[in-house]
Amino acid sequence: MAAGAPIVEVSRLRKSYGSRLVLDEVNLDVRVGEIVGLLGPNGAGKTTTLSILATLLTADAGEVRIAGYDSRRDAQAIRRRLGFVPQSIALYPSLTAFQNVELFARMHGLGARAARSAAEEALARVGLSNRARDVVSVLSGGMRRRVNLACGIVHRPEILVLDEPTVGVDPQSRERILDTLRELADAGAAIIYSTHYMEEIERLCDRALLIDHGRLIASGTVAELVALAGSRHRMELTFQGKAPARLYDGIAGVSALEPAPSAERMVLLLGDLAQVSRVLERALSAGNRVLEFSLHSPNLSDAFMALTGRALRDNDADSASERGL
Amino acid sequence: MLRTVYLVLRNEFRLLLQDRTALFMLFLAPVVIIAVAGFSLGNMFGVQSSARTFSIPLVDHDHGAIAKAIxxxxxxxxxxRLVTVADDRAARAIVTRNDESPLAIVIPAGVTSAFESGRSAHILIYVDPVKRVEAEGIELRLNALSRGVAARARELAQARLNQTDADVRARVDRLVEQIDALQAQAADYQRRMRRGRATLQETLDARIREEIQRIGARTEAAVQRATAARAATVQEQLSRKQSAMTAVVAYLRQLQVSRRAFEQWLAALKSAAGSHANEIPPPPNWPNPPRAEQLTELSRPIDLAPGRLDLTAPAELANFAIAIPDIPMPPAPRVSLDPRSLLPARPPALPGDLDWRERPLTPGYAEVNSFDQYVPGFGITFLLLDVLWGVSVGLIDERDWGTLQRLRVSGAPVPGLMIGKLAARVLIGFVQLVVLFSLGRLLFGIELGRNPLMLLLPTAAIAFAAASFGLVIAGIARTRDSVLPIGSVAAMTMSAVGGCWWPLNFEPGWMRSVAAGMPTTWTMRAYNDLMIRGLDPTHALWPSAITLALGVAFLGAGVIGAARVYQ
Incomplete structure (x- = not known):
């Protein structure tokens, strides 16, 4: 298909598990060579959406067309064009990386020779050629994730569906995975990428979809979505002793978030990052001892917060620091 | 320190109470296995967990007292419970097929007569080697019964002997009495005979002398008359001869004179005639000779034969008879008792030995190698464990790993995935049993039956059924941890109840009824039929078919149950 043409079209998708509605009127589309991120908290419906796209689940209502095929009637045709990287490390631990990748290549219909060649190529793409003969169980978590990705791309799918493929991986592996996905998209693959790491969305995806409680609450480029959260930066200060009053008086474009979290802490909203130094200077010149301060620019999480009133994750900051981002 | 110990201890118990698998393995699994073993092996320790009745086929070729007593x-x-059947073949068939028939009893023809005549009598028993323990229990009872029958028969025979002995003695006594009487009669008879003989001798002598005298006189008179008649006849004949002779003599004298005269005349004539002699006439006639009868008489010999004596016996002599005097004869001595009656109708004899002899159901399969039971039995157990584990854990692992989901997305048809996984496990289980049987043959000398290739049929069937059951377990056990207790208990229970660890007949009836629904039962039946009973290979067909059918049923249930796993 031509670059930019929609290859995945989903309209009014509904899915329930018993009485629990997990997808409600979801619409989305993905174009050739585009990476679309699916962002939402746990339980938002990301995995269900991807499972329907991967033909593992059937929607209760709505329509899914992939590469022109209806997912209900032409699931096999879709599967031949689809690559799926599940959230779990779907590998045989006692087989080598090569054997795993080669197996799934064969299962996707490649001949023996082609499968071997494709497996070597896929492993090279994820940077594991030198570990191809190691059994999966001895590989690190990040390497397993990369093998997991290799299994999903070994047959060169037109559409690649990834369900949180970077959970728990080291930075090196994450970089490799994200680079690989970008290469694939550049080569013409349409990629649907589910994660609750907004940083990955911001870095990788051409478009993002925000989903919560089974409903698509926003979609667009990252910048478009972040703009939904407003443009003000958030500065949080912790003082030794009581936070000083009137600290930001006279500094244009700075206001305080009321009520303050505590007597020692203060949250300020800044219109410009240049105002940060001014606020700090004033605090220090007044003899206040600042124990800690942090600066937070608007992002997708804020957009999600702005749209839903809830955080994207329970502890976004902690997780971000753990991931070294 | 103590606080730490306490807290750790409490926490361990808290963890244990949260672990249903551990609790299952701690308490329920052992109870299940203990119950199965206890119910199954209770009979070995003499415990009758339930009243069990054995059905014993009985073939009576004897139709005698022994058969009736047995x-x-x-x-x-x-x-x-005795079941009378017509022939040995039918009896063997019952033993082979009926779990309640460990053995069949055959009473051969002639057992009763052999036993009663003092020879050893043998009852035949066809024992199913698979039901050896039950058979031995019945053999013990049969042994006691045989001893009892023999002892009772000896008592009766001894009583009959005693009675016969008394009868014979009484008869002998009567015979002796009769012989004594006979001897007395014989002596009297002898005396009477001597007296009669003397009297008869005297009478005969007198009569003979008298008759001789009378006959002599008569004979002398007859001779005198005959002699006189002959003399007269001779005299008459001599007179006629004499007259004839006189005539002849006279003629002859005259003839002599004439002859001389003629001779003189002739001479004169001739002299006179000279040359005319030829002309001389014929001579004169000679005188007439005597008459012919005279001459015949002269030539007839004189009959000098003595005259015939009239020796015709007088009429009295023709009727001569010597009347034998009547000698009084004593009655002939008789023995009223037939000596043959002293003998009993049949020679008295004590009964012989009565015992039983085992015959194998199949010739050549009398001895049982315990490994014939344990190699297939434990082979099946480990096949179940391995295949159950392989199928169910393999499936659950693939679900948990996500490879199953990934395989589905690859476009591979789900039936193909399931069939591939099951086929692999069936093949692995099949090869496992083949290897175990081969090792069993090499190491323990197990019997492989008439056609070892036939063992492959039940082996394939149980491998299929085990793999299908693995699918069922995969549907029941939701997690990998659950498979171990559920799968292992299921495998061990199926093995135990199905007769893999001990012969099925050890088990009570209700448990055997349960066992009928287990593939292990039918597979072991096939193995037992082929390896222990040595039956025709076709006997493996039906049990293998049932095993396959159960496998298909498991497969159906497993597909339904495992569908959840695949989702």
């Missing part, structure tokens, strides 16, 4: 004796056993 039949009656066994009929009195509450736990035995």
């Amino acid at each position: 039949s009656d004796g066994l009929s009195r056993e509450e736990t035995l």
Whole structure:
């Protein structure tokens, strides 16, 4: 298909598990060579959406067309064009990386020779050629994730569906995975990428979809979505002793978030990052001892917060620091 | 320190109470296995977990007292039910097929007569080697019964002998009495005979002398008359001869004179005639000779034969008879008792030995190698464990790993995935059993039956059924951890109840009924038929078919149950 043409079209998708509605009127589309991120908290419906796209689940209502095929009637045709990287490390631990990748290549219909060649190529793409003969169980978590990705791309799918493929991986592996996905998209693959790491969305995806409680609450480029959260930066200060009053008086474009979290802490909203130094200077010149301060620019999480009133994750900051981002 | 110990201890118990698998393995699994083993092996320790009645085929070729005694004796056993069948083949078939028939009893023709005549009599028993323990229990009872029958028969025979002895003695006594009487009669007879003989001798002598005298006189008179008649006849004949002779003599004298005269005349004539002699006339006639009868008489010989004596016996002599005087004869001595009656109708004899002899159901399969039971039995157990584990854990692992989901997305058809996984496990289980049987043959000398290739049929069937059951377990056990207790208990229970660890007949009836629904039962039946009973290979067909059918049923249930796993 031509670059930019929609290859995945989903309209009014509904899915329930018993009485629990997990997808409600979801619409989305993905174009050739585009990476679309699916962002939402746990339980938002990301995995269900991807499972329907991967033909593992059937929607209760709505329509899914992939590469022109209806997912209900032409699931096999879709599967031949689809690559799926599940959230779990779907590998045989006692087989080598090569054997795993080669197996799934064969299962996707490649001949023996082609499968071997494709497996070597896929492993090279994820940077594991030198570990191809190691059994999966001895590989690190990040390497397993990369093998997991290799299994999903070994047959060169037109559409690649990834369900949180970077959970728990080291930075090196994450970089490799994200680079690989970008290469694939550049080569013409349409990629649907589910994660609750907004940083990955911001870095990788051409478009993002925000989903919560089974409903698509926003979609667009990252910048478009972040703009939904407003443009003000958030500065949080912790003082030794009581936070000083009137600290930001006279500094244009700075206001305080009321009520303050505590007597020692203060949250300020800044219109410009240049105002940060001014606020700090004033605090220090007044003899206040600042124990800690942090600066937070608007992002997708804020957009999600702005749209839903809830955080994207329970502890976004902690997780971000753990991931070294 | 103590606080730490306490807290750790409490926490361990808290963890244990949260672990249903551990609790299952701690308490329920052992109880299940203990119950199965206890119910199954209770009979070995003499515990009758339930009243069990054995059905014993009985073939009676004898139709005698022994057969009746055995039949009656066994009929009195509450736990035995005799079934009379026509022939040995039918009896063997019952033993082979009926779990309640460990053995069949055959009473050969002539057992009763052999036993009663003092020879050893043998009852034949066809024992199913698979039901050896039950058979031995019945053999013990049969042994006691045989001893009882023999002892009772000896008592009766001894009583008959004693009675016969008394009868014979009484008869002998009577015979002796009669012989004594006979001897007395014989002596009297002898005396009477001597007297009669003397009297007869005297009478005969007198009569003979008298008759001789009378006949002599008569004979002398007859001779004198005959002599006189002959003399007269001779005299008459001599007179006629004499007259004839006189005539002849006279003629002859005259003839002589004439002859001389003629001779003179002739001479004169001739002289006178000279040359005319030829002309001389014929001579004159000679005188007439005597008459012919005279001459015949002269030539007839004189009959000088003596005259015939009239020796015709007088009429009295023709009727001569010597009347033998009547000698009084004593009655002939008789023995009223027939000595043959002293003998009993049949030679008295004590009964012989009565015992039983085992015959194998199949010739050549009398001895049982315990490994014939344990190699297939434990082979099946480990096949179940391995295949159950392989299928169910393999499936759950693939679900948990996500490879199953990934395989589905790859476009591979789900039936193909399931069939591939099951086929692999079936093949692995099949090869496992083949290897175990081969090792069993090499190491323990197990019997592989008439056609070892036929063992492959039940082996394939149980491998298929085990793999299908693995699918069922995969549907029941939701997690990998659950498979171990559920799968292992299921495998061990199926093995134990199905007769893999001990012969099925150890088990009570209700448990055997349960076992009928287990593939292990039918597979072991096939193995037992081929390896222990040595039956025709076709006997493996039906059990293998049932095993396959159960496998298909498991497969159906497993597909339904495992569908959840695949989702």
